[in-house]
Structures are given as C-alpha cells and as structure tokens.
Amino acid sequence: MLRLPSFRYYAPTSVDEAVRILADTPGESMIVAGGTDVLPNMKRGQWKPKVLVGLRGIRELAANVPGADGARVLGAATTLTTMVNDASLRSEAAGLWQAAAQIATPHLRNMGTIGGNLCLDTRCTYYDQSEEWRKAIGYCMKKDGTTCWVATSSKRCLAVSSTDTAPVLLAMGATVTLVSAAGSRVVAVEDLYNNDGMRYLTRRPDELLTSVSLPATRGWKSAYWKLRRRGSFDFPVGAAAVSVQFDADVVTSARIALGAVASRPLLSDAAASVIVGQKLSDEVIAAAADAAYDIAKPMDNTDFELVWRKKMVRSLVTSALREVRGDDMRAKRLSLAKQVL
C-alpha cells in the first residue's frame, strides 16, 4: 500500500507557537488539521513537506462562537461534523450547513475541518494521481512537469477549486483571519483565492488561517447545490451558492457564487444584479442562471463531460434560487444529492 514519507511533526498548543514554527521553517513546512487532504497528497508525492505543523492541540482553533443576528466566528479547526451537528448553524446559515453536510463522507467529516476545506488543494485528474502515474504522463505543470495536459497550450494550471464551503462563504460575504509571526490580517473570502490552479490561495505559507467570520445574516436566505456523481464521497464538479436578502418577496441584496467550474470559486455579479430589485419569478431566475452559466469555465479534468457540467450550472443556480424563494425542492434535492438537505 501507499506509505507516508518521513517528516517532522510539530504539535503546537497555541497559535503563537504554530506561526513561530511556520516562520522558522520557511519553504519546508505545511499545516495539517484533519489530514484528509494533506496526507493523501503526501502519499502520492504531490506534496513533500519536511515539517508538518499539526493543529489538533490548539484549543482556540476549535471555537464556534455565535454572535448577534446570525453572525458567528468559527475556529478554523472546527470539524465538518461539528458544523453538521449544529442546529443553529443549520437554521441561520442553511447554505453553509448544506455544503458541510455534502463534503466527502461521514468518516472524513469527522476529521476534516472548515479551515482545511477552505485551503483544499485544487484538484485535477492529471494531478491527483500517484507519483508513478504522473511519471507515466511525464508529470504536469502543477507538480514536477511543464505542461498542463488539460489544455496543452495553457500558460497556467487549470486544476479545479473543489472546496464546498468557499462558494457559500463567498456568497455570504464571510471573512477569514490569517495570522503570521509578523501579525494578523482579515481577508474577505473573495480575496483568499486566485484563479490559478497552482497559486490558488493568497494565504502566504507562513500564515495560519485561524478563523472564519460569518457576517450577521438575519433576514438572509442561503442555499448550496452541488453536482457530483454520487450521494456521498465525491468532490463537487459544479456548484451554486446563493445568499439573498428579501424585503417581503423582493430581493434587496444578493450574492451568487459558483464552485468547481474554475481554479477558484467565482462570484457572478451579473447573476446577482439580475435578481436584485426583482421578485424571484421563473423568468428572473432563468436570467440569473444564464448569467452565471456565462462565467463557468469547466475543463476536462474532473468527473463528467465539461459541456454537460457547464450546462448543469444553469440547473444548479435555478435550484438554489428556487429554494431560497421557498419552493419545495425536496424531491429535486433527493434526486440530485440522494439525501434531503
């Protein structure tokens, strides 16, 4: 079977200690929380850190602090299972809860964290392979090679953003706190990502993502619709997240984000502007879905065909908007997600 390579493991008990270790080991350390992304990547030789900085011993990172009007601070090491079991999160931030509940499998959610999901490596069927497999194709741009096999003329890596929580947090206008030995900064989720499969995070390697802050969302409705082959296990290969504020049934504010159709989660301002000031009629929803469809750029490096995946963006956005409109989407949910969410 595949074995982990050898590495040094640090188990800091505070954020200060963790970021000091990161500062002291430039270029050779990585952070590990649940390990559901880092460890398989290390077994496959995609990442070869000499040092792993484990977050399990840092209690402050597991905080889950509700604020006023639905605002909330989630410590980065909050497990996805904790989120799924949190009834108040489910009622106040339905979209985020739906995203967390559809990540991987129950076993992996027991280990995986919100911070880990936000920092999840971009994925690609040419890249998420063993060292031997990648050798057989002459490697790829993202690791040890020069060509992007997804599109051989591409100047940049086209690996896919595969985080489920980022599109929702993007739609909700959440922020994250990044801490380094030099200080800390607060970054909008929107600014956490680059549309580049290799440099997909704006987080510096010496920075630790310590928490996620949800804004006050009372009066907002959110939803997350995920495309994947099966009812469990699979990463998204398309996703729509919407967060909408209503005055009666007129949309006063809205943000619409797409997941897994580019190297970063995408915000569709055009789709949002279509619905602001409108009632969510079928026609308005269809126009928003068309606008979102236009910015989706799926490539041939995930499950399903790319043309069909792009088409599915319309369906996902439509379903998400219908859900926040108040339609009974349970049958459609059950059909797509194989579970009622």
Add this chain to the structure above:
Amino acid sequence: MSVIGKPRRRTDGRAKVTGQTKFADDLMFPRTVFCRLLRSPHPHAKIISIDTSRAAAHPGVFLVLTGKEFPIPFGVLPVSHDEHALCNDKVRHVGDPVAAVIARTETIAAEAVNLIDVQYELLKTIATPEESLATSDPRIHDYGDDGNVHKAVAMQFGDVDAAIAGADHVFEDIFFFEGNTHLPLEQHATVALKDPDGKLVVYSSTQTPHYLHRALAKTLSMTPAHIRVIATPNGGGFGGKSDPFSHEIVVAKAALMLDRPVKISLSREEVFYCHRGRHPVQMRFRAGVNNDGRMTGLDLETLLDGGAYGSYGVASTFYTGALQTVTYEIPTYRFRGCRVFTNKPACGPKRGHGTPQARFGQEVQLDKIAERLNLDPAEMRLKTVAPANSLTANFMKIGTIGLAECIRKVVERSDWKNKFRKLPYGRGVGIACSSYLSGAGLPINWNDLPHSGVQLKLDRSGGVTAFCGATEIGQGSDDVLVSCVAEVLGLETFDIRAVTGDTDLTPVDLGSYSSRVTLMMGNAAIQAAERARELLAQAVSEKLGIPKEELVFANKRVFRAGSEGLPAEASAKAGCTFQEAVVFAEAKFGTIGTTGSYTPPRPPAKYKGGGVGPTPTYSYSAAIVEVEVDPETGWLTVPNVWIGHDIGRALNPTLVRGQVEGGVYMGLGEALMEESAFRRLPARLSHALVHKFPSILEYKSLTSLDMPEIFTDLIEHPDPAGPFGAKEVGQGPLLPIMPAVANAVYDAVGVRVDEIPVTPEKILKALQQKAAGKPARYGPSVFPGVKWPETLMVTPPWEGGDGRASNEPERKKRTAEAGVEVKAGITIARESKGEVR
C-alpha cells in the same frame, strides 16, 4: 429439513463483523520483509537494460529481482501462458511489473524501487481495438490468431441467413459495453514463507488456490507437493482474484531465496493494473423476427478489447456468444467473436464473465422489437421462453427453467401493467432477463478429474471436520459446505468445522469462480456426508439392533424413525447421540473419514468452442427497473428494482438474498457509472496511455445512498442437478440490470442509450438528437471490420445434428494434461458423475 432452506447467520459472519477474520494483509510473521514492484511507466516498450545496482546498495534492501529470474511463462488458460512474473523482454501496459525490491520495510522497498534504472525502447502504442485491428506490426504478443488479434471464432447453427431473410422483420442494432472492474474492498495481498520443514507456503487473497498452486510449481520449477497455497478469506473477489498474479510468484521466489517471510500488499492503483475486469465489447445483433415476436434467427458479432494479456480471454470471447440461446427460443444462430490485444491492463472474468455485454445488447434489442411490433416486452418474452429439458441450437442443455415464473413475479410485484408506457414523462420502467451457469461444464485444464472434492473427518468427540479446496470470498461457500454436511448428518452448522482453500489440507476444488462452488462442492459434500452417515448407520444398527433403514439422523441424534414421541427411557433405548454413533462406528471400522467428489456430466456440444457454455444447470433471472430522468439535464436516478431469481433451492435464503442484492448493486454500478476509462495524451506530444483514474474515489461505483429499494423474489423449484436442488446466485442476478436500466430510460423519455454506462450526458445528447428530429439514440453506429475465420457449421439438434461441426478439421485426440492433479495421486474413486440426486 432442519438446516437447508432456513435463513441463518453465516458461519463466518461472527468473525467478519468482530474483525477476527484474518485477511492476507493481516498476517504478520516474525522476520517478515516487504516487497514492492517497479511497474512500467510506458504502455508499450522493449526493455533494453535494467541496472539494479543502486537499489541493491540502498540500506535495508535484501534482494532485487528482475525478469531474468523468471524465465518460465504462466497464465490461467493452457492456451495463453503469456505472462512472466516480471517482464522479460518488453512491457505491454502502464503498470506491467518490471522488477521487485524486497526490503526491511515497505517504505524502504518503495524508495529503492525508484533507484532501479531501466532503459526502454518505445514501441507504438495500441490504444483501441480499431488500432489493434489496423496494426499488424508491432505485435503486442508473438502468438495469437493474426497480428494483434488474440482469438477470432465463428460458428453457425442452421441456415441463419435464410431464416432472417424469411422473417417478417429484420432488426439490426449496434451496441457498446464499456469495460469496468471488480473493485473488491480488499486489495490483493500475499505472504510467502518456508514452513518449518522447508517447504514453500503461500498465503494469498486468491479465489483460485489450485491455479496459483499450478502456476507456482511451473514458474518456480518445483514439485507441486512441496508447495502449499492457502487462500485467505477474500475481501471480495468478483473474478478479480481468479488468475495467478505476478506478485504472488515474486514473493514466493523471494521467500525461497531469502528464507524469510516476504509480504506484498498492493495499492489500489496496482489492483487496477492487475484488473482482469469486464472486457469493453462492441456488438452487432441482427435478428429475424415474425409478427408474433418469435425469432427466426440471430446473428451476433462481438469485438472484445482484451488488454495486454490473455488471461481467461479465449473463454471470455466464447462467452460473449454462448448463452444467447438458453433464455428464449432461437431456432438458428450464428456467433462470431474476436478478442484483440491492446496496451492496457488485461481484461478477464468479472461477475458474469463475458455474458453481460451481449446480454445487454440482446435484451435491449428485444425491447426495440417489442416496441416496433407493438407487443408488451414482458409478454413477448414469456411467449418465447425456452422449454425445460431441451437442447438449444448450439447444443446447450437446458434442465429446469424458472424464467417464466421470474418474469410473472416481477411483472406482478412491480405493477408493470399499470406502469409500462403509462407513467408520466420522465419516469419509466424497463424489463430484462438473463441466465447464467451453475459452474462450467468443462475444466480449464482438460483432464478426467473431479472438479470438486470434499473430505470428512469424524472423531470420537463427535466432531466433524469438512475439508474442501473451495475459497471463501465473501459469497458464503464455507456456510454452504457446513450446511450440506449438517443437513445429511442431522447436526447444526455450528457442529461442523470447515477447513477450506488449503492445497495441503484440502482436496482440490477448482476455485471460487464460474458460480460453480455451491453446485459442485455441495454435491461432493453431500456424497461425503452420505457415506459417513452410512458407516454410522451400520454401526448403530448393529449396536442397538435397529434395522439400518429405520434410522434417522436428526437433532444431533441417531434414532429409530417414530421414536421421538416415546417416553424418555424408551426413546433413549431407540437411539443414541451423534457422538455415540461416531464412537460405535470408530470401534467397528477404525478411524472414520469419507470423501465425496463431483464431476459435471459430459456436455452434448462436441464442436470446437462448444466447451464454453455448458453447465449442470442454468440459473435464470428477470428484473424490472424503475427510473426517473430529468429531461432538462438527463439526470438519472433509480428508485426501485424488482428482481426474480430462479435459484432451484435457497440453501440459506439470507445468503442468497445477499447475493441477489449484491448483484443488483454491482449491475447498477455498471449500468450507471463504472468505466475503465483511459487517457491517451496528444500523440504528437506523448506516447502515454494511462488508466484515467485508478482510484476508489474517482472510479465511480454506487454508495449506499445511491442504492434503490430492491424487491427480491426467489423462485424455488429444486433442480435435480443441484445439491438439495440449488442453482447458482453469485453472478446471474447482475445480468438483467444493465439492459433493464436502458429499457427503462426509453420508457421514461423515449430515447435509446445503446451503450453502457447510461449516463446523464448520453441521455441528454439523445434527447437533443430527438429534439432535432434525428434518431432518438446515443450509441455506436459502426461495428469495426473484423476478418472472420471460416465459420464452423453445426446442424441444430432438431435438424438431426449430433453436436459436431460438419467442416471442423480433424481434432487431435486430447490426452489428459500431466498437470498437478495427476502428480498429486488421486486415490479416491470418482463416482459422482453429476448424477441426479
């Protein structure tokens, strides 16, 4: 009967759920060292040189092996000994094993593997059957029928062309069934060591310890009796552990050389390279059908993408055409099949072995025929079900056939009459049927020996041990063994100990493949138990003065029939405990041991190729699948499956239902998503040809959330050929699922997907075709041009045929191959010729 037919917990269930079962990877012996294989990064290349010096010098490395240590080829079929444990001269697919490192730890071995320097000379990559047919040079192998054609066969039964031409309608359809793999949860693992007296012992997750035993004896040039193969319980097999494999031979050799236990545990990716999965098959069906739905003739061509090695491929080729005739009446038939080599992991036997692909085409074509003739497809099938106790056009002998009852059952339970063509747009139902063997009628290695043997040991403690070479792969064969013995001897299954899958301790059973174990091992077990019962009855009769014929074996006692109701004292005098009976018998006869064996009856098909398809009895299944299709997106879900299976008799209904549901599960995976897909990089930039996603994450099979409700009905009419009347259940119930899904999609949205898997993308493309006024279909439109050999002409039985081909060249008189079995010295008289019980 007190055991047979009662739903019971399986005998090995407790160990499985408590984690006590020791799989091959759980075994750990003192001084164990670990093996890793260097595998080819190239799809097709000559090996110019291998430099192992850096690897050998790596600290912690004990041994580095290359192909020169393994000059003798092996393979599971005698006609395809085309593999070497490590490649000798060339590599034939990405993942082909080239060298091995044995080291103190697996990590060190993995490091050292990367220090082996291999120089390759690249050869042309042959990626598809079309490329294979068009490329005579280079050849992937230097044997085979022609160029890169491994095997091409053609046979005809009656004047099929005239029969089709004379029909009211002619249907021609082309289908494609994509390859897929077994995906057992347990990855292959093997441990080899010398036992205390120096003989070789190999523990392996294999379905076929007997074939591994043969391959080890051959490749290591050893006396078979000096090798002991122990099949550990398999964490799933499904056909993927039925071949002898490179890694098994390599660690055996290394253990002999190092005199230390050597262990290998394959990664999931390596399991994809072992493969032997479902062949991708292209098919053309041409059928002549009269207005009443009766077929006048069927003409079938198949083209199999075999991958890089022979494996069971010759048999797989015949199997794509062998069983078309055993479900419905087909008076004339022609089958032509061709298997080609390509630079991909070898295909082989997966649950249903070669038959699901052509079954898919046949059952979908029947749906189209019913549609065109305006007949209910269930009714049309019912009208043409093949008769019991008959010979088919290709001389397959049908015994009992419960197909009609299977169809009626699922039609009734699913409310078919109120659903078919009546559900709202987007919802639909489809029906399909199938048949499968209860064990192949002929052995792989041709000889006159039994296919299964059982030995029983009874001792004065009252203990009974049953020995058999069959392998527990999760299907429940240990349970079948003990239940047959317990039933005959009047014991409970807990009273019997099973020792199985051990070539030193157990008589040969050919292995857990071909759905053969229940029928063959079961019959052998009954025979052995009946012989033991006879000895005990004689002794008890003499001791207690009760006529032998009046003795009953039940409730762990041996007693005079009718004495159960007597007062305690009288009852005690009228019999004895089972243990006392054994004591009496041991006193009278000496140590008590009996044997049983089973050999299937000789099949009536005498033409070349007629050895593939015969069986002591066929099982039958019918399934109705309900689907929901979103016409906007093509998204497809399956809420319900109804399935009827003709099991003959369910020895343990709990296990039988488990097998049926497992078959439905695997069938749905194939129908909806499973694909052995490959990446060919742009040829101008790369020669690479790699498995697209050799991982359990990206190779998609259903999760529990994706499973529908399954309504299972077992049709039980005991078959004279089976133990207590039992037929197979391990493979048959998978077969109707794929065509039933495709037929249900048509009922739901009116488009045909003539290709497996049926995916949302394909449905949507077909819907778009339909909307554009084009044929409402997705699927292949061309069957590649294959150069067929001369067709064997066989006259069907009803035209006076004798099972031979009229134009077959004189075949060499076959003599029993001097194989392991002969050398092993069989001393047990073989009496069970598949006789009726």
